[in-house]
Amino acid sequence: MPAPTASPTTTPAAALPTEPSAEGARSRFGPVALVISAGISVQFGAALAVMIMPRAGAAGVVTLRLAAAAIVLLLLCRPKVRGYTRSDWGTVVAFGVAMAGMNGLFYQAIDRIPLGPAVTLEVLGPLALSVVVSRRLVNLLWAGLALGGVVLLSGHGGGGLGFGSLDPLGAAFALGAGAMWAAYIVFSARTGRRFPQADGLALAMAAAAVLSLPLGVIEAGSDLLVPSTLALGVGVAVLSSVLPYTLELLALRRMPAPTFAILMSLEPAIAATAGFLVLNQALSGLDALAIALVIAASMGAVRSQIGKQPA
Template identity: 75%
Template sequence: MAVDASRSGQEAAPGGRWGALGPVGLVLAGGISVQFGGAIAVSVMPKAGALGIVTLRLAFAALVLMIVCRPRVRGYSRADWGTVVAFGVAMAGMNGLFYQSVARIPMGPAVTLEVLGPLALSVFASRRAVNLVWAGLALCGVFLLGGGGGFSGLDPVGVAYALGAGVMWATYILFSARTGRRFPQADGLALAMVVAAVLFLPLGLVESGDKLVRPEVLALGAAVAVMSSVLPYTLELLALRRLPASTFAIMMSLEPAIAAIAGFLVLNQALSVNEALAISLVIAASMGAVRTQVGRGKARKSGDVVSVSGATPDAVLLPTEGAAGHAGHIKGAEEPVSETSGK
C-alpha cells in the first residue's frame, strides 16, 4: 500500500499549512492513546501483575490483528518465518521489559530511557558528526535522570528494565523493517504479534494464574490492547497517508512528554525539575536526530513514498511511539520511520 507523499499531502491539505492539522491530530490522538493506555496498564498491574497485563495486551492485539489482516500463512520461506519469529521475540521482549520498568519507576522517565535505544540506533547508523551533539544531549538527560549521577532517585532495577526495553526497541525496529520487506501490508505484524502472545502466555499464567480470566481484568486488558495497539495503529496508519515523514517523526519524539503527562494525570506521578529537564533534553536530542536524518534524505532523494509495511534496506529508522506495538513505516530514500511502540 503506497501513495505518493507529495501528491497525497496536497490532496489532504488544500488549505496549505492549516490543512495538515487533520493528520497531525490523528498522530497526537494515537500518541495520547498509547501513553494513557500504558498508564491504565500500570493501574491494572496490582490485579494481574506486569507479565499478566502484557499477556492480555498481546493476546487481544493479536486476535484483533489476525481478524482484520487475515494474513496468509503459506508460500513463505524458512528465512521469512525466521524473520517474523525474531520480530515477535523482539516485540515480546520490548513489551515485557517496559512493563516491568513502569511497575517500578514513573512512566515519563521510563519512556525517556527506553527512547535511548532507537535514538542510539539512529545516531550510530547515520555516521554524521552532528549526531554527536544529539548523543551528548541525550547523555545529559540520562545524567539528570539520575539526579546528577547514580540514579539514586529511581529504582535501579526499573532503570535497567527501561534500558533493556530500549535495546529491544532498537532490535524491534530492525526486524520490523525486514519483516515489512518480506510480508505484504501488515501481515508480518499480525503474525509477529501472535508469536509474541504465545511466548508470553506461559509467563502470564505462571505469574497471574486464574486472575487473567476474571471479567474485570479481561475487560481492562482488552482496553489496554485497544488503546496501546489497535487504536494507535489505525490512527497513525491514516495519518501516514497524508503526513510528511519528517513531521511524523518529530511528533513521535514527544512520546516521553506525553507519557509524563499520562503518568501525572492517571497515576499521580509528579516529576522533579531534574526529571522534567532530562525528558526535555532527550526529546530535543530525538528531534535533532530526526531533522539531521531528514536533511540528509532530502539531499539524496527526489521524492517520498509513504508505505504501510516496508523500508529501504539502508534506512535509518527512528522511534515513533512509546507503546503501540506495531510496524508501519514511512518509506523514503533515507527517512522511513518505524512505528514501535510496542509498549
C-alpha cells in the same frame, strides 16, 4: 523506506510547477505525525496498565495486552500464511520475539520503578541505535542533546537526579527493554518491507502472545478471566499495541530507522505527561527542562532528515 506495496502514481514536476515542494513537505511530515501519535497512544496505554497491574501482575498484564492485540489484528488483517520464504518467517518471528521481550521487560520495570524513569531508561536503546547506524554527524549531535534530556528526566519520580535511588532490578529491566526496543525497530522495518499492509505485524503479535502466555498464566492464573480485568486488558492492548504498532510500522516504511529512533526520545516527555494526567504524578521544573531538551532534539532530527531529502 519503500513500502512493499505498489508505489502511487507520481505527477511530473513540469505539470505542477508550484506545488511539489508543498506536497513533498506533507509527505515527509506524515511519518513524523504517525510516530508522535503512536507515542501518545502507547504511553497513555502504559499508564492504564499501571492501574490494573495489582489485579493481574506484570506478566499477566503483558499476556492480556499481547493476546488481545493479536486477536484484534488477526481478525482485522486476516493475513495470508502462504507464499512467504523461510527468511520472511524468520523475520516475523524475530519481530515477535523482540515485541514480547520489550513488553515483558518493560512491565517488569514499571512494576518496580515509576513510569517516567522506566521510559527514560528504555529510550536509551533507540538512542544507541541511532548513534550506531547513523551516517550523518548532525544526528550524533541531536542524539547527544536528547540524551542530556533523558539524564535530566531520570530524576522524575526517582527521588533525585540520576537513578541511584531506583530499584536496581527495575532499572535493569528497563535497560533490557530498551535493547529489545532497538531490536523491535530493526525488525519492524524489515517486516514492513516483506509483508503487505499490517499482515506481518499481526503474525508477529501472535508469536509474541504465544511466547508471553505461559508466564502470564503462571503469575495471574484465573485472574486473567475476570470480566473487568479482561475489558481493561483489551483497552491496554488497543492503546499500547494495536494502534501504536500499526502506526509505527507504516511510518518505518517511509522513514529511515535513525530518524525514527531519535524521535523515540519523545517517549519520556509523553510518559511524564501521561503520568501527570492519569496517575497524578506532578512535574518538577527539572522535568520541564528535560522535556524541552528532548523535544528540541527530536525536532532537530526531523528537520535534518527533511533537509537532506530532495524537494
